Amino acid sequence: MNTSVDRARLSELTRREVARFEADHPKSRELFERGKRNLLAGVPMPWMTEWAGPYPVFVDEAQGARFRDVDGREYVDLCLGDTGAMTGHAPKAAVEAIAEQASKGITLMLPTEDSIWVGAEMERRFGLPFWQFCLTATDANRFAIRLARAITGRPKILVYNYCYHGSVDETIATIEDGVPGSRPGNIGPPVNPTETTRVVEFNDVEALEEALAHGDVACVLAEPALTNIGIVLPDPGYHDALRELTRKHGTYLVIDETHCICAGPGGATKAWGLQPDLITVGKPLASGVPAACYGMSAEVADRSLAYMDTLPTTDVGGIGGTLSGNALSLAAMRATLEHVLTDDAFDGMITLGERWADGVKTSIERHGLPWQVQRLGCRAEYWFAPTPPRNGGEAAAVDDHELARFTHLYALNRGVLLTPFHNMALMSPATTEDDVDAHSRVFEEMCGELTA
Numbered sequence: 001m002n003t004s005v006d007r008a009r010l011s012e013l014t015r016r017e018v019a020r021f022e023a024d025h026p027k028s029r030e031l032f033e034r035g036k037r038n039l040l041a042g043v044p045m046p047w048m049t050e051w052a053g054p055y056p057v058f059v060d061e062a063q064g065a066r067f068r069d070v071d072g073r074e075y076v077d078l079c080l081g082d083t084g085a086m087t088g089h090a091p092k093a094a095v096e097a098i099a100e101q102a103s104k105g106i107t108l109m110l111p112t113e114d115s116i117w118v119g120a121e122m123e124r125r126f127g128l129p130f131w132q133f134c135l136t137a138t139d140a141n142r143f144a145i146r147l148a149r150a151i152t153g154r155p156k157i158l159v160y161n162y163c164y165h166g167s168v169d170e171t172i173a174t175i176e177d178g179v180p181g182s183r184p185g186n187i188g189p190p191v192n193p194t195e196t197t198r199v200v201e202f203n204d205v206e207a208l209e210e211a212l213a214h215g216d217v218a219c220v221l222a223e224p225a226l227t228n229i230g231i232v233l234p235d236p237g238y239h240d241a242l243r244e245l246t247r248k249h250g251t252y253l254v255i256d257e258t259h260c261i262c263a264g265p266g267g268a269t270k271a272w273g274l275q276p277d278l279i280t281v282g283k284p285l286a287s288g289v290p291a292a293c294y295g296m297s298a299e300v301a302d303r304s305l306a307y308m309d310t311l312p313t314t315d316v317g318g319i320g321g322t323l324s325g326n327a328l329s330l331a332a333m334r335a336t337l338e339h340v341l342t343d344d345a346f347d348g349m350i351t352l353g354e355r356w357a358d359g360v361k362t363s364i365e366r367h368g369l370p371w372q373v374q375r376l377g378c379r380a381e382y383w384f385a386p387t388p389p390r391n392g393g394e395a396a397a398v399d400d401h402e403l404a405r406f407t408h409l410y411a412l413n414r415g416v417l418l419t420p421f422h423n424m425a426l427m428s429p430a431t432t433e434d435d436v437d438a439h440s441r442v443f444e445e446m447c448g449e450l451t452a
Helices: 007-024 026-035 092-102 113-126 137-152 205-212 238-248 267-271 298-308 327-340 343-366 392-397 401-412 433-450
Strands: 059-063 066-069 074-077 130-134 156-160 173-176 179-182 197-200 217-222 252-256 278-281 292-296 372-376 379-383 424-426
Touching: 007 026, 007 401, 007 433, 074 433, 092 327, 113 130, 113 267, 113 292, 113 327, 130 137, 130 298, 130 327, 137 156, 137 217, 137 252, 137 278, 137 292, 137 298, 156 205, 173 197, 179 197, 197 205, 205 217, 205 238, 217 238, 238 252, 252 267, 267 278, 292 298, 343 372, 343 379, 343 433, 401 433
Parallel strands: 156 197, 156 217, 217 252, 252 278
Antiparallel strands: 059 066, 066 074, 130 292, 173 179, 278 292, 372 379, 379 424
């Protein structure tokens, strides 16, 4: 158990915060109860019940880096749809492009000129020359895996313990007591993930080489840094080893930039000089409109086209989707990349990420708490641990659900929304220094109460 705070004091403060939440959010409670009549668990997706309060806050309106709930309370949004709204809510350029394209046609099964522009822009940002479009990062990962398997003839993939790549079946795997298997909470897996997947710990070069030496891994699917178990950064030289070993063993390297795009306009791939064979990215690319894409090297593209030429048809081959690459998504992507998530915008967002991390660190040190702060570009978080974890297993081991629930609820009750499941904040082009400083004040107040 985490001993950095008095547990009796924590329980007392949590009860107070729950009572405050319930008093402040009667309309959200009413909607939640109504939702139970027709919605599983009372919400559109079951994980929406996992916010810190006894029921979720229902949103009335969102603009920029703030939103207002149905009870009329306003919040600084540091969650930003868990990256999906990293653009800020309803950015003007994207909203105008979405409205214009919607009036001219939404989906056609035919290409538009916007797709040409977006493909060229993705090459500029990430370095890979050939791109395809889909609706979610899950789809992008799934399709990249299929291509890698097809052109290598190998059956397995490799992922990291406690990774996150959406709802791709092969990636919902973990290591428990040294044994790979299905991740706890995996709902109805079609097969045991060990049939399709090898799992190793992040930053463990020896384990990586041992797994690749079997010669059956089509691709390694990797975030540049783990993000969904908290921010776990790579050791110096780890990515060099990863690239060297994948090439040595004839395995493709797929980099998932969906969260790590927070490192810069070209994600960690550009910021850290990575050399993947394929890249997948989704979430913020179209300012909240479902859109994602995957890019590939010239070699992967040539081998993929040659493979597809051997098939009688590709429309039912597991890669595609009727709405993939639709006109509305591509118009939104173009506007977002051209006018919202610009190079200059990232400079400002990363500076704010540094400011947020500095504010948290100052309070941690002032109150003598054995906690750490990690930052990845414009994304940052704090850990309830004296040293940052180096892999997913270590990150899971230091999780303190009770303390995390309190910190989230404390911030929420004072008008600051953090990313659920983590003590994490994300900056948008619309986020301001005042927004960041609002969190710093709340965090300082919370640390003072915990250590009183």
